[in-house]
Amino acid sequence: MTAELHTAGSGAEVIDFASRRRTPTVEEVPEPELITGRRRKLPTLPAGVGGVVLAAPKNCVCRIGRGTKKGGDTWGHWVREKGHRVERAKKTLWWAAGTLVVLAWTAPFGIIAAAVVGLTAAVVAGAPAKTKKSAAASPVEAGGGVAPPAPVDGTSTVEAGASMPTESVEAPTPPTDATTVPVQAPSVPRGGRVPVGPPSTSPLVGRTTAVDVWTEPVRWGIDAYGAPVETVLPGNPGLLTGGVSGSxxxxxxHQMLCHVALDPHAQLWLVDGKMLELVHYEDIAHRRLGGPDLDAFGEMVDDLDAExxxxxxxxxxxxxxITGRNWQQYDAPFILLHVDEIQLFTLQGKEGKELAQRLALLASVCRALGVFISVATQRPEDSVVPPLLCNNLVLKLGMRTEDAAQSNTVLGNGMAGRGYRSDRFTGDQKGAAYFRGEVGDPTALTTGFLRIPDEDEGGPDHVRDIVAHATELRREAETLPVADNRPPRADRLEVASDALDAMEEAGVDRMSRVDLAAAMGWDEEELRSALTRAGVCSPHPLAGxxxxxxxxxxxxxxMR
Structure with a gap:
């Protein structure tokens, strides 16, 4: 303990720097206030009824001031809050104008009543908040003093103070390794780049053996720890895939479609909204619709409902x-219904939304029947994918989206608030996605790579090669689908070629079905039916x- 002696005039004092206390010497005769350390207080209001009468106006005025300020701050935050600022300002002006009209009409009693109500509301709102003191208050706080600073030599504060009680109080010891609770870093990024898994080639590339879809899981990708993320499709009602174009x-x-295609007994029911993505599976799909034809889509949904x-x-x-052990007994092979770009159907009005609702109801009952419904869209919004369909498709694959609202549509409400936001994937994170199963939180991953070259590009076409192996497996198992009511490919191409020739002779790039049928010498309904069976989209409105x-x-x- 370090102490120094200071003299001032005729007196002297000893200052203990460890306890910050002054000890007067014998020569000094200090005043009582220096010994007690008490400060002089301002005169207080008289006790009793008189004190209450004097304090009431002061408290009332303070409450009115606090309440008025709180009301103004609340109104200011409400007006300045993002979104619909103009509408809120208009509402404020209408309320103010309406209040002035009512006050002018009911003056003077209306003004008096409004003033009384306003002052009462301000007094209630400006009431000071009552704070509860913690029961475990420290001894220093209970005594009203100031806690002395901790000494530098490691001794406890009580031992260092000269005028403190001499009870032995041990300083708290840091917890050992056995009692330390580890604090893990949050696994959900609150901002910045989302960590995903390394890029990898799909395990289906080069595979020539058959897949048992009832037991073998689909590999969606690799997570940030390098572990595969997989799911067995049977037993789950469906999958919702959402992401912007190019995500x-x-x-x-294709990861899921190629996996199911390699099972020679599984059936593919495909709805190709853009008529481009699913052309590889044309020869092995049991049902295929090319183009946003609502009537044909409704027929496919009816057939699935009947099955x-x-x-x-x-x-x-x-x-x-229905399982992998008894599906043959009930003649119930696994069925995958995949709808690509469902917004091309749901945005066609009431009929499209009703078909989406029917899909949602089918997804709620198909879990135990060996049927799996998959829906993909580049516009994951409530107006495109109804909430009932989103909820019933329990598997979620959220690719890069535009905003947090779209991310919530795919991954589920509240996921963006918990940090799982697919809109934080950057453009250079190819194949980055959040996968969410029926239970648990979403997992960030990178989907497996499948190369699909354009027409002018060389190199292997992974999807086409996998489908070629799937075709051979189905030919050996004699499960290749019979094209019902569908002409051979050569005849289908011939119909489309004749229609193109008719447009070229007319020198136009669009024709109504009436004019096109007349130019080709066909009946209008026969031409529409032939082009629909060929895979051309249904007739739609044309500009001009x-x-x-x-x-x-x-x-x-x-033709492509």
């Missing part, structure tokens, strides 16, 4: 579900042409 949504869908009802009746009264018809690019897409 890798199509490649992620689900048949399977339900087959297992009725039995505590079983009366009636529905086709563009040249609609027909050229089939």
């Amino acid at each position: 890798g949504k199509s490649v992620a869908s 689900i009802q048949r399977r339900t009746r087959a297992i009725a009264g039995k505590t079983v579900k 042409v009366s009636g529905r018809g086709w563009y040249r690019k609609d027909l050229a897409a089939l």
Whole structure:
């Protein structure tokens, strides 16, 4: 302990720097106030009724001031809050104008009543908040003093103070390794670049053996720790895939489609909204729709509903579900219904939304029946994918989205607030996605790579090679689909080629179905049916042409 002696005039004092206390010497005769350390206080209001009468106006004025300020701050925050500022300002002006009109109409009693109500509300709002003191107050706080600073030599504060009680109080010891609770770093990034797994080639590349879709999981990708993220499709009702154009949504869908294609007994029911993404599976798909034709899509949904009802009746009264061991007994092979770019159907009005609702209801009952529904869209919004469909498709694959609202549509409400935001994926993170299963939190990963070259590019086409192996497996198992009501490919191309020739002779790039049928010498309904079976989209409105018809690019897409 270090102490120094200071003299001032006729007196002297000893200052202890460890305890910060002054000890007067014998020569000094200090005043009582220096010994007690008490400060002089201002005169207080008298006690009793008189004190209450004097304090009431002061408290009332303070409450009115605090309440008025709180009301003004609340109104200011409400007006300045992001979104709909103009509407809020207009509402404020309307309220103010309406209040002035009412006060002028009911003056003077209305003004008096409004003043009384306003002052009462201000007094109530300006009431001071009551804070509860902690029960575990420190001894220094309980005594009203100031805690002395900790000494530098490691001794406890109580031992260092000369005038403190002489009780032995041990200084708290730091916890040992056995009692230390580890604090893990948050795994959810609150901003910046989302860590994902390393790029990897799909394990389906080069595979020639068959897949058992009932037991083998689909590999969605690799997470940030290098571990594969996989799921077995049967037993789950469906998958929702959402992401902007160029985020890798199509490649992620091909992972699942190629996996199912390699099972020679599984059935592919495909709805190709853009008529470009699913052309590889044309020869092995049991049902395929090319183009946003609502009527044809409705027929496919009807057929799926009828198949689900048949399977339900087959297992009725039995505590079983369709599995890999009994699907042959009930003639119920695994069915994958994949709808690519569902917004092309749901944005066509009431009929499209009703079909989406029907899909949602089918997804709620198909879990135990060996049916899996997959939906992909580049516009994951509530107006495109109804909330009921989002909830029933329990598997989520969220690619890069535009904002947090779209991320919540795919991954589920509240996920963006917890840090799982697919809009934070950057453009150079190819194949980055959040995968969310039926339970647990989303996992950031990078989907497997499948190369699909353009027409002018060389190199291997992974999807085409996998589908070629799948075709051979299905040919050996005699499960290649029979094209019902669909002409051979050569005939289909011939119909589209004749239509293109008719447009070229007319010198236009679009024609209504009436004009096109007349130019080709066909009946209008027969031409529409032939082009629909060939894979051309249904007739749609054309710019500058009366009636529905086709563009040249609609027909050229089939030729490609």
